Amino acid sequence: MQGLLWAPRSLYARVPRLARVPSLQWMGIRFRSVKSFSREKRAEKPPAAQYSSSLRQKRWDGANLRSSIPSDAFPCLERANVSPQAVLTFFQANVLAWTLRRAVQDRLVSFGAPPGDAKKLLAAFAHASDSGFFDSPGAIEKYDLLRLRGSDSVEADVAFSNIFFRWLAAQDSVRGVNPTTVTKLVRLSEAATLMQPAEEFPMARKMRRKFIMHVGPTNSGKTHHALRALAASKVGVYAGPLRLLAYEIWERLNLGQIIPLGATEEQIAEAAKFGPSTDHPFARACNMVTGEEQKVVGVGADTLVSSTVEMLQVGLHADVAVIDEIQMIADRERGSGWTRAVLGLCAKEIHLCGEETAVPLIRELLKETGEEIVVNRYQRLTPLEVEQESLDGDLSRVQKGDCIVAFSRTAIFFFEEAGRNADRNEAALFNDPDSGYDVLIGSDAIGMGLNLKIRRVIFESVHKNDGDRGRVTLSVSQMKQIAGRAGRFGMQTGDEKPGGFVTTLRLEDLPVLRNTLSLGVSPLLYARVSPSKTAFGNLASCLPANATSETLYFADLHAGRRPLHCRTALPSQLPVVCEYIDQLGQFTFPDKYFIIQAPFPWRDRLALDTITTFISTYYETMHVDIMSIMGRLGYLDMLQNAETAMNAPDGRGANGRLFKHSFELPGLETFHKILVAYMWLSFRNPVSYPSQDETVKLKERLEHVLHWCLQEMTRFDGDKSVPVRPTRVSIPFQTPRELKLEAQQSKK
Template identity: 30%
Template sequence: MSRTGLAVEPREESALLRRIGRALAPGAREIPDDTFIAALCAVRRKRWASRMMDLTRREGRIWISREDMEQAAASVDDPAASDPMLLNALEPVLAARYRELGDTPKAALAALRADMLDTGRVLSSAQVARVAASIASAFGLADGDRFAGGAQREDEERAENEAAIERAAQARRRREELRLEEWEQSLVPFRDVPRILHCSQREALRWVAENRLPVARRVRQPDGFELWEFDPAELVALRGDLQEWRRGGQDESGVHRREGGRDARGRHDTALPEPPAVGKHVANAVIARVAALDRYAAHFRTARALARRITLVTGPTNSGKSHTALDALARAESGLALAPLRLLAHEFREALASRGVEAALATGEERIVAPGSRHLAATVEMCPFSNPVDVAVIDEAQMLFDPDRGAAWTAAIMGAPARHLFVLGAPDCIPMVRRIAELCGDPLDEITLHRKSPLRAAPSGVRLNDLRTGDALIAFSRREVLDLRAALMERGRRVAVVYGALSPEVRRAEAQRFNSGAADILIATDAIGMGLNLSIKRVVFASLRKFDGRQTRDLSVQEVKQIGGRAGRYGKHEDGVVAVLADAGSPRFIRDRLAAAPEPPEELRPLVQPDADIVRAIAAEIGSDSLYGVLARIKRAVLRVDDPNYRLADMEQPFAIASALEGVEGLDLTQRWTYAMCPVDDRDNGIRRLVGWAAEHASGQAVPPPGTGRLPPPDRAGREELERAEKRHKRLVAWRWLALRFPDSYPNREDAERATAELNDWIESVLRQHSRARTRR
């Protein structure tokens, strides 16, 4: 018990004594009572915040954040604060937060609910009413009860609409599944074909080989054999063609004639007779031809009509791959530059401008028109397949192996309508590009470049305290990047960061801070490996293992070379050094990976996926307007798992979106496919939000752009608020993507672009402010 009459708990004594010691004046033996009270309050604030968490969660007020509670606890100046006093301290903090969420009570409530959905928490109607009443009070709304009641009714209506959409979706999905099951149950095995067609088994085998008899389904057996199944209705309809097939199947010597060979350009001609499309239930083999997924190159008719030549330019990072290709592109009368990121598409456009060529821009989120220009810079997914050009450049071809985006590179390389196509990439893409050129029948030239400055492995590990100006520290998660950032700033270092959740604009600003010397050290994920020009002397790995979305594994040879190759920028550093943090792994691992030859790819079949034309064609063939039904057929049987030429890309997210959209009435097949391609992150409940937007669109309502939400002063923003802003930015990216495709339903693009710019500026200010504040302390 102190002289203030306040009892100090044993667990508080150590922290309290430290604070008292710091507060004592030189030579003094006591501190004033108010100083003692302030010190005791400081010690108890963490416990008060935890108590507020317990109290508010019991009341169901799950929208109150940890930062709110910590801010409220910081305002309490009574060491003996009771539970009611703690809850009262929350009220002004919450009122200020609500006013920062929007300009009106309605906008604030919408922003709060969106933030909650990002974290996977959905408010009940009663909770919506309660928080709406608090928001009304914060805004000084005279009739707060009416606002709260209206918010509750709207939420109940919204919940009922969502439930109705899900019920309708379940019914439609089941209908499509039954359609597919009924058709599959009607199929017959190969042994029944001769009986149905009145032919010999040998004839039936020959006609299958000639693609005259469509194999409806191929079922792989555990022993490796394949069972063929056929649609009996289709077989019966083909009986009238048998005599012609028999006459055309032999030449004068009685030897069977195989159609095919090579065309006038020496390409393999795989145009065997198409399986006839008959009946209502069309065979998967027929659908595969419609989809062109088992001979995907033929889908790109403009490219196949051109006498294309491909030049593959490979080399490690800092080998100057793009210089020659961009020079050729600038000299051409018309051209196309395809980049993996929006930021890089902008850089391609700027590179062409520096060579005196104005180019238009097309990315998922924006368009820049250049009247009269015949050059376009775009992201790979925006490749125009119908407008022939003289020269095209496709960068980062090693992305062919990426499970999420690889199919876009397959389509771009196969379908870019250019007479001369430059493909740029790391050495490990060589066998895949060769395979694609072979499938397209295009001649391929290869150019191999080498680094302009040497790259070497450090002989020993590097301690965190020994990091130097110009170092880049590589981690493999956002959390680890921010942890390392905090640790370095505690040591007085100025730090820039780059990780995947940051927008391209913020990444570029952080890179500029590092390049200019405003930051000593760059901490980044493997997002550093693409799209940024960085003046790095040494790359230091904080870990030699990463989680790739499926498993935690060692870094591959290509990953070490691609990331480590960022060290030693030509013209600024004589060489580049690649190291590992002490105790994070063996320097020998780095040395061996840098010296190793490119790892042979496990799979050389390029990834493919349908586009809008293919989706529409399959829907017409199976007689369904259900995107779920179309994708279910593709996923289930259109492209064989063991197809010799192609692999079906992972369609899990488009399939999930299509499944959720089944209950939304008023959208046609093409519109549904567009929504299925929208870049959303389901870890933030992105699909649920997307379905809500689609329902508003289908009902004729305008979908308002998401706002920036609460943006506190940068010097008061913590990690949680930074992550919240990053998620709001992702919402805006998805909304802007849809606004380009459905401008009537997604108006006010200017507001969305302003909000995006505001978020980018705020996030960059937070990163800069934290550096300055930490350095001052």
């Protein structure tokens, strides 16, 4: 079975509809020893279906992706990073500038305050600070000024707003302001307040759970110890940050590759006689649930589950649960999934694996529940060495077992064109020493725990683009997580020296990397929480009738109180999501909450248009058939055209024309995103979205085509095979402006 080269056939026999692992955006490229690469120029993204007029001439305007939050909405600072002792000074130095921002005034107006009252309230707030209101003993704690700690400009704006509403609630009246305005805003703040997040999970509150934290650097065996407890449990669940990581754990449990806790030396020795298979003495029936697919291996009381954090069923009663990469609880966009798991899981014993930095925060969260916590600390099992030299931009110095970590899609594509033939395939190809795929390209997501035989990590850069903050240096935690993936314990082959190595592609980045890896990591300050469905309904009654979905979310974010150790999640796609909801204009508040949580491909307009068709059909008929809609929109014809070309000697599709892989690929990728979205909808509402079997089959066919298409893009130029000698190149790290100036100088 192509696509899953490392799993025994016996496992497939147990899973009739086993889907292949699709190509990974974050995994990117594996260089292999076949010395050829594509000279075919990358085409503009075509209309995804040249086969359907309904999909023509639609493009996603990049301007629509810009945040609707004006740049002047935040204080004039790059990062607050204020110490507890300095928060009052920082607050008083910036509060006037914050109150004078037009965006802050407009936000109060959108919450229902008349423009005149909004200005007076903000002026009174600034005057109170100037008059020493916050100098009184206990004011810092009472009015949550400590929320300014560790804030960037976006978080600082939210913190100032939270402090404002906290101050407003303490006022009987504000001079010159209509009392009704104050009452409405205070009522709004009360509706948005969530001071006891744990109470959102009543089923878990009925249990007495035990927490065991496994903390330490990467490659220290912490997750291994937790998984052994899971493998020994009768009913258990694993949840991690990546779909492929959930897949890896699913596979290892089903094939008996995790030794259960409590196994005797005799049992371990006897089991060593068996190869990986579902008949292995340590094999456990384990199902898998991710946003893209579900794999059902067994049913009954003795079945385990492996899932992504967002798909975790917290109400499932289990003996043991393992939550991986617990430090992601502080992640601005996804952290609320980890908080939900910690507070809501109905498991007797919960193992949390990750960085030491998460320990104080988890202790703080569990103060509310009063549950037991044990912390096990581990040391790295193999040494990690920063090399003395960088590659100095010379790709000829890349070696077998290297992983180049890049931080933009452009950089990944550059490496694809730079030298050896490349292919996007499963992680097993890189781990297989005989596959020929001996160099890996990955993004920063590679730091999330996959077992890869990486000998050396090479940082393409030590900077990345981070939304509103622009280009920033990678954090200490990010660098340590990524670098630590080198030298995976137990995965060395032959005479390789144990341990891992790390370096940079550019000379100037190496000192930054070396200095950063020597630093300690500060404890996490905040866990992320999501607005509750109840809060959304309560807020709606407190806002003007014409309030937008974004106003609804911002009311929860800016007006509501949270415990000092919690912050509301900030999805980067929020403005786009809210605009989408309001344009359709037919959603109830539960529907809006549902869509805000949905992992739809918001950046792909073609995919989003089709998802809109799904939702509109649902409202019209309550029945969404995937085959009829995909046929009507031309996607089935697109797939058939590609499959015909894949099997045709002359490379021509069903339409009789030569198949251009780079031109067709974007449309096929959009089709894949649509199928993934339908699967997600069907998991939550299988009655209205019943085509799960058909979607799985379409997805398998499509992934086979995508794999072929990506292979052919690196192997062919048109319809002729063109072997190319490998070229040793140095990467031109120059901006377009620098290149232009260089060209002008050459002419002179």
